[in-house]
Amino acid sequence: MSHDAQVYVRSQTEFEYIKQKRKKDMRNQVTSFAIMIFLTLIAFTAVAAGFSVYLIVPVILLLAAVQVVLQLYYFMHMSEENHQVAAFFLYSAVMLAFTFVLTFLTIVWWG
Amino acid sequence: MDFNKKYTPQTWPDHPEQVTLEGKNKFLGFWLFLGGETVLFASLFATYLALKNKGPSGMEFSTNTLFELPLVFVMTMILLTSSLTSVYAMYHMKNHNFRGMQTWLAITVLLGLAFLGLEIYEFNHYVHLGFTYGQSAFSSAFFTLVGTHGLHVVVGLVWIILLILRNAKRGFSLYNAPKYYTASLYWHFIDVVWVFIFTVVYLMGVVG
Numbered sequence: 028m029s030h031d032a033q034v035y036v037r038s039q040t041e042f043e044y045i046k047q048k049r050k051k052d053m054r055n056q057v058t059s060f061a062i063m064i065f066l067t068l069i070a071f072t073a074v075a076a077g078f079s080v081y082l083i084v085p086v087i088l089l090l091a092a093v094q095v096v097l098q099l100y101y102f103m104h105m106s107e108e109n110h111q112v113a114a115f116f117l118y119s120a121v122m123l124a125f126t127f128v129l130t131f132l133t134i135v136w137w138g
Numbered sequence: 139m140d141f142n143k144k145y146t147p148q149t150w151p152d153h154p155e156q157v158t159l160e161g162k163n164k165f166l167g168f169w170l171f172l173g174g175e176t177v178l179f180a181s182l183f184a185t186y187l188a189l190k191n192k193g194p195s196g197m198e199f200s201t202n203t204l205f206e207l208p209l210v211f212v213m214t215m216i217l218l219t220s221s222l223t224s225v226y227a228m229y230h231m232k233n234h235n236f237r238g239m240q241t242w243l244a245i246t247v248l249l250g251l252a253f254l255g256l257e258i259y260e261f262n263h264y265v266h267l268g269f270t271y272g273q274s275a276f277s278s279a280f281f282t283l284v285g286t287h288g289l290h291v292v293v294g295l296v297w298i299i300l301l302i303l304r305n306a307k308r309g310f311s312l313y314n315a316p317k318y319y320t321a322s323l324y325w326h327f328i329d330v331v332w333v334f335i336f337t338v339v340y341l342m343g344v345v346g
Contacts, residue, residue: 034143034145034149035149035151036148036149037148037149042147042148045152046233049229049232049233052229053225053226053229056222056225056229057222060218060221060222060225063218064215064218067211067214067215067218067336070337070341071207071211071214071341074207074341074344074345075207080345080346083341083345084342084345087337087341087342088337088338090337091333091334091337091338094333095330095333095334098221098326098329098330098333099326099330102221102222102225102326102329103323103326103327109153109156112166112169113165113166113169116169116170116172116173117169117172117173117176119173120172120173120174120175120176120177120180121176123176123177123180124176124177124179124180124183125180127177127180127181127183127184128180128183128184128187130184131184131185131187131188132184132187132188134188135188135189136188
């Protein structure tokens with residue numbers, strides 16, 4: 028077939044290198060998982076401990092944002108190359124998301 | 139492109155999900171879809187925040203007496219762990235280890251089912267308390283937001299189960315690699331949304 032993909036056979040050295048690299052990536056993902064669990068624990072503990080609302084709300088929102096960034100960049104591979112268009116789609120949506128929340132709250136709370 | 143071509147770990151491409159044109163299109167299209175999903179959930183979150191604790195006077199339920207944190211904590215841990223197991227499945231896909239990937243996706247499905255079971259238990263509990271879908275503006279906004287997330291969990295589970303079954307005897311190809319990859323992206327996205335749900339709905343609900 029004329030459209031057959033070029034099959035590239037790796038040399039043993041390249042093969043070992045890529046396997047090592049994947050292991051390293053996997054280790055980074057386990058580390059970010061540990062951080063996510065830790066951040067979740069902090070958030071739940073802060074609420075259970077009953078600190079002031081004005082302290083807790085910004086802190087847990089920040090923890091959630093950090094967790095989502097870890098999830099997007101390490102679990103969903105946005106830290107790898109070739110994700111510019113993906114980032115464009117996602118950040119456009121995030122901008123809309125902020126606008127929605129802001130509009131709804133200003134209309135209902137202060138309208 | 140011959141989709142049925144067999145590869146070995148030595149010849150399996152670095153990014154098997156983006157070798158074919160179909161794979162590249164799926165990758166881009168799926169991120170566009172995730173952008174749309176973000177907007178969908180943003181509208182539901184905005185509605186929930188606007189209508190939180192609002193109801194006909196005399197019969198209000200309030201977030202700080204309704205929600206139970208231990209249950210939410212267990213659900214969060216289960217979903218977070220299922221995100222890690224699906225990452226591990228994708229690690230096996232990159233290493234061309236088909237059985238490893240299928241096994242870890244099956245574990246992801248089991249964790250997803252556990253999460254779903256707890257969510258059904260929770261909703262059932264609220265309905266028994268009288269906090270039904272039509273009870274107040276608050277209850278409708280709550281069930282729509284959390285229920286839409288639950289629906290996504292159901293869709294993700296059906297999707298992954300079908301992939302596991304359909305490809306069980308096929309092994310890897312450049313045809314099914316993008317399918318597995320997008321399914322795992324979807325599963326992570328479900329977890330991303332849950333991070334905001336447990337923070338904005340449950341934790342911020344309990345503090346008031």
